[in-house]
Amino acid sequence: MSMLTAYDYPSALLAEEAGIDLILVGDSLGNVVLGYDTTLPVTIDDMVYHTRSVVRGAQNTFIVADMPFMTYHGGVDETLRGVRRLMQEGRAHAVKMEGGLEICEAVSAVTKAGVPVLGHIGLTPQSVNMIGGYRIQGKDPEDAQRLMNEAKALEAAGAFGIVLELVTEEVAEAITKALSIPTIGIGAGRYCDGQVLVFHDLVRYASPYREKRFVKTYADVGSIIREGISSYVKEVKERSFPAEDHVFNADEHVLESLYGAAAKGEK
16 A cells, blocks of 8 residues: 655645555644644644645545644543544544554544544654654564554554554564554555655655655655746846746737827837
């Protein structure tokens, strides 16, 4: 399965036209669209707004929306209120929730309410301050077992799939084999059932762009956009744009009404 993030109408439309299987409206929009250092400031209002835009652009694609930071760690009622907004106002088809054993009760409640839930373990950006920063998960036996336990618990809670982020390839493969639900990897090696990338990483739509080992860049639109804008600025300052091809001409009687017959054709 191919999965890609999208955050607005045009990116969703392009992703659907390209044949993407699933679209994730990720809270990574905080980093790549809203300019935050982390995903933590992203609100449910942000997610509803961007999800609604994505749904308009990709009307025939399954769309998953992230539950933002601290919207599913309180009571069940609070969790379901956030889910309701993403489904009714944002028009998402499913929600994604980060975490393991600590969120299984919430996952179970949401799935029992009839909403598909995509799990997310490994590197979980919303809890990056708790896990010691952006580091690879599953590098020792204890951590590998923790990830396996979390994956199985999420499956038992009703998740329809699990994102594995920055997990060692061997552990991701073992988890994939142990589950009956699909895994979707990002920096988790070659043996997951699917892969997901961030739109802005895939097409290098950032400045400056920070290289990531687990990402392959398929197009460099950032450079093309920058060069295009630079050319526009240059031509405006040189007065070579707009050229004759870009202007609209008035009829002669319009010029006569403005300047008089004697001045027709003169500026």
